[in-house]
Amino acid sequence: MRPSSAPLSVDAVPPALRRMRMLATGLLVLMAGVFLASRQYEEVHPAIGFVRAFAEAAMVGGLADWFAVTALFRHPLHLPIPHTAIIPRNKDRIADTMGVFLRDNFLIPKVVARRMQRLDLAAAAGRWLANPGEGRGRLRAGIGRLAADMLESLDQERLGGMAKQALANRLRALEIAPLLGRALEAAMAGDRHRPLLDGAIRWAAKVLEANEHLIRAMVHERSGAVMRWTGLDETLANKIIDGLSKLIAAMAEEPDHPLRTKAEEGLAQFAYALQNDADKRARVEAFKNELLDNPALADWWLGIWESGRAAMLRIARNPDAMLKGEFAGAMRQLGETLQHDARLAGTINRFARRAAVGAASDYGDGIVRLVSDTIRGWDAQTVTGRLENVVGRDLQYIRINGTVVGGLVGVGIHALDVLI
Template identity: 85%
Template sequence: MRLVATGLLVLMAAVFLAARHFQNLHPAIGFLRAFSEAAMVGGLADWFAVTALFRHPLHLPIPHTAIIPRNKDRIAETLASFLRDNFLIPSVVARRMQRVDVARAAGRWLADPGEGRGRLRAGIGRLAATILESLDQERLGGMAKRVLADRLRALEIAPLLGRALAAAMAEDRHRPLLDGIVGWAAKVLEANEHLVRAMVHERSGAVMRWTGLDETLANKIIDGLHKLITAMAEDPAHPLRAKAEEGLAKLAQDLQQDAARRAQVEAFKNELLDNPALADWWMGIWESGRAALLRIARNPDAMLKGEFAAAMRQLGETLQNDARLAETINRFVRRAAVGAASDYGDGIVRLVSDTIRGWDAQTVTGRLENAVGRDLQYIRINGTLVGGLVGVAIHAVDTLL
């Protein structure tokens, strides 16, 4: 565009010279000379104005030229103030975020595996794989283990377990647990009938053994236990089940209010966390998880096939159709954005201001000129043409008078 604008100015100069040489051949050539002469004046004036923004024209220290390099620091401060006043004030961010529907946009992105999404997914996958491979896995896994262990140590789990158990009993969600215990007891009894028979045989006298009454007694005991377990399984109101429920209710209360029981739970928790076997198990889980993440990152298209893909599409449809969930997510995003503006807005403004101040004058000039240079060259072209038309108008008025 600079070449076009300069070429047009050179063309006007050539037309002017030609018109000046042949102006006596016809009166109309005078209009052509007036056009080209005024066009040169307009083009040169706008060239001077455009150049004066970024540098000294012809390297001459003319006053009020090289405006942008001389005012670099003021531009940095003005731009930083513009960002702060129009983008990074919490109230402004909150107002702008009111119009942003992040949840439904994410829902559409998840529900529609389009071409753009594939490129984005591949790029994110490569980045995630690079990060996972570059990190020290033992240190990272150990750090994650320590963070998790520290959080668990700081968390008193006994009251949480007590409240969870009490809530489950209030909604009868503990019944499957009792059913499972009864079923487990039936299997244990069936698998250990020989132990019951051996115990009865050992504790029976010689007469009972000689007469075989020990075997009969053992059978009676086993049959009685089977009938008791069957009755408990079939009758939700069985007295023993009621006793078990009383025990669970007492346990829930003790977990919340009994200091000794809470201390026992905490001691068991800390002993479990200090167990080397748990550390080995955690590192195995961590390595398996990391390997799975690497497989996903390296082949994101395969990840989004089958059940996982269906789950992602279902999540996307839910985000688009569930107004309450979408509003909850949007509210969370708005609060996060407002919080980020409040916490980091001043830092972002200082970063922009200090970065521009740190640029040398040539860098500032080059970047701004590249951003708006095309339009500035159109100013030169328009100045050349408009100047020429003004010159024609003046020449016409002079000819008529």
């Protein structure tokens, strides 16, 4: 027995459609039986004439609507009657029409912008992030399964390559030097560069400590024979190391140390040059492009992508894990911020609107071609089966209505005939 959640094949008839077909056909057969019976006993009572008129007209109406409904999808009785099997014969025209309809009504940038203007995506996302577990268990699980299936079904190497290429193209198009300059300038204005300097000083101290033997060897090699014989080379090396250690310690302890001030001035000049020096900007861009062309960076990015994909798969397979730990707290805080920070919400909604409009403008024709070509690629049986499975149940109601309305019209005509 087929599980209730198992998908139907193209050729399978949904149970609801099958029941409606049996009901419409059974009603037509019933009217035929009533007509034959009333014809035999019409002389018994004048009222039976009304029954016969109803059944006769109902048969005509039911047969006419059966022919009309059947002619949409196939030849009635397998006879090549003109203007039947309309959908299979016009499959390609239907594909083009659906593509044009989709483009003209949904994928025009102005239409997308107008519809997106009404949506507050930031607030909706904020509500979900702030309360992800309230009444949304089935939805969350369903979305998780869908996301996991999509991530597993896609070609990971190709998908990772596409993501890497998209990121690389974005970075190539972005002039990074002015951004770095402004970021450094803003950091220095808020004294956020000081931890960087402190870290550099601590690193210098560790480097000096790890390489004392190199300094001693260098002084020993460059000293004369007299200095080496008297041991002055060792004394000089110790003085150099001790002086450097004291200098680094002083820089670490004194925020206003002259060398720190010089370093800050150098950083300020560097930030200015990144924004205004064309030669410096060109060198940064060349370094950026050289870095992007480095195979090692490509391998590193693919490793990061695979790690991120694995993390997304873990979350998709177990969406309840999102509700636990520090990650859940961060998501809830983000949700609260999205609901109450109007400026941030406006920025996100504006970005989503521009992204949707841009996608409609850039990929609208491609989506239309995809829909049209997909339908064109289906065979006639596939198109017929899928459309009939979608609208066939409503079309069977037309047959039932035709049978009933035809019968009522027949009774009316018979009543006029009797009265006149």
